[in-house]
Amino acid sequence: MSDCEYGICPYDKSHRILLFRMPKHIIKCEKNYRGPPLQTCKYNATHRVLNMEKHLKECDYYLRSIENHAVQIALSSRIPPKLEDGHDVDTSL
Ligand SMILES: [Zn+2]
Ligand SMILES: [Zn+2]
Incomplete structure (x- = not known):
């Protein structure tokens, strides 16, 4: 069995949790947690950290x-936007 399906609980480093159970586990553990408040990662709700x-x-x-x-930027800029020669380009914002 490989280790990669387990994650460490952000609220208690001694909890090794199956990744697919982590979201539920975190909700439970958060209630018992007494340490400094952790921030939730925008990119994965199971990431809870002190320093985002x-x-x-x-x-x-x-x-x-x-x-x-x-x-996506690379793909969308494949066709460069066509600009008229100089005039009508407002660079002042
Ligand atoms: Zn836990
Ligand atoms: Zn994250």
């Missing part, structure tokens, strides 16, 4: 989402 900025540097889900975003 630091977490995002190593969050797989976040990194994947910006990767996808970059792919």
Whole structure:
């Protein structure tokens, strides 16, 4: 059996939880939790962290989402927008 289907409970490092059970487990554990409040990761609700900025540097889900975003930008910019020669382009915002 491989380890990769288990995650560590963010509220108690001694809890090793099957990933598909994690969302329910977290809700239960959150109620018993007495430590400093954790922030919920926007990219995966089972990620609860003290320092979101630091977490995002190593969050797989976040990194994947910006990767996808970059792919979409690359695809959509394949056809460069056609601009008229100079006039009518407002750069002042
Ligand atoms: Zn737990
Ligand atoms: Zn995350």
